[in-house]
Every structure is written in C-alpha cells, then in structure tokens.
Amino acid sequence: MDCDQMLNLINHYMDGGLSQWRHRAVARHMNDCPPCADHHNAHIQFRQQVASKCFEEAPAGLRLRISESLGVHPSDGSPLR
C-alpha cells in the first residue's frame, strides 16, 4: 500500500469501516510511514476537537419540562413517588 491509497482509506479506517485485511494493511503502512501515522492522528484529533467544541449542556428548564411530562425526577430519571 502506498501513501495515496492510504489517504483514500483513512476515513474508512478511522470509522472502523474496512474489512479486516484492509484494516491490517493500513495499520502496517502507518507503522512504516510516520507522516501517514501523523496524518491519521491529526484526523482523530480534529474529530475530537470538533466534538468538544460543539458540546452543549441541555438547559435546566428543558430537563425539568421533559421530566415533568414523563413523571420522573429531572436528575436521574427515576420515578416520582
């Protein structure tokens, strides 16, 4: 596998969408090719950064309204009673 093939598969690799042998081939390539390994790490970091920057806490008022309509405690969803 060369770097271009690796780059074409990196999304699938990262998402766990490759067949076993292809997955192993990509892993082997990264083992021998530090730039590709870095590239893969950057993808993963990028994904994590986007996820953490897009975090939102559900507003307390929403939590309260939903738990009231379900008849449960807002903190843990256990039944009121």
Add this chain to the structure above:
Amino acid sequence: MADQADFAEQAMPLMSGLYAAAMRLTYNSSDAEDLVQDTYLRAYRGFGGFEAGTNLKAWLYKILTNTFINTYRMKQRRVQQVELDDVPDYSLYRRMGGLETVSLSRTPETQVLDGMPDDEVKLALESLPDQFRIAVILCDIEEFSYKEIADILDIPMGTVMSRIHRGRKLLHDKLWEYAAERGLIPNVERPAAAAHAGGQ
C-alpha cells in the same frame, strides 16, 4: 417489548447530546428545545414498540432526525438536495504542500482548530447542507458506526460513507477559510494552487 417505566431512566442521560445535535440542526435554542422535547414525548409514547436491549440511543436519534426532517426543516427553508461525489478529504494537507511538509506530532490543522472559538466551529458545522451536517454529527460527534447511521437515516451504507466524507471535507474547508480570514494560520506554504498547478 420495553417497559415504559424504564424509558426515562435510560433516556434522560442522553439529553445533552440530543440537545447539542438539535442546536446544530435548528440553529437556535428555542427550536432545539422543542425538537428535543418532541423527541422524548414521541419516544415515550412509542417505547412499547421498542425492542428492549436494542440500541436506545440510536432509536432516539432516529426520532430526532426524522422529526427534524419532517417538521422543522420544512419550516426553515426548502429541502436541499445535493448529492456530491465522494471526495477523499486530504484537502488541507494537499493545500499545505503535501504530506512531506506536515510537521510531526502537532499539525498546523490541530493548532489552528485549537485557537478557534467554539462558536465559530459550531457555525462552520451549521453551514453544511442538512444531509452532510446530519451525517457528520452522527459519526464524529455522537460516534455512531456506519451501520447505525444507515439504520438511523434509512439510507444505504455507501451513501452514509459518502455523506460523512464529503461533510468532513466541507467542514475542513469552512474552518480553514475562517482561519485564513482571521490570520490564524501559522507559517505554512499556501496551497495546492502553487504546488500543483504545474509551475509558477
């Protein structure tokens, strides 16, 4: 068949994730709150038909995305129908002059994103057309597998993959554009045009 009494205990801890997704979909907190509340009420009413032991989180996101597509989106704007080709997403690296120039460990890309305010990243994600945005949210933020996303959206796996990959590329490009405008990009040789256009 699942017991309705179990619903709240299993579903309430998932609310912040659902709310974050709803915010990125509807663009504002009041629609997002309505969408999440709708989702919980629909799920609660339908919980009897939910197969116990299967994936409650995926089921809630299915209700959320369906409700969004069928109700909220109609309200906002016309349905966007774009199906673009799958494009490998090494755009940033190519633009930076190819793999060779990417420094070890901390790449410019990660540094650039680090320095970007959360709100800008949210806006960039929100700028994606619906179908790509939904795919990226489900995969990269909620960490569903291709298979789960195919089930949530009722589309083939191949379509899931192309939407995720295309969506990531659009997001990369948007963030890069923002960073370039704000001068957040460190000293990197700019881009592909020079390196690949076949000379100066």
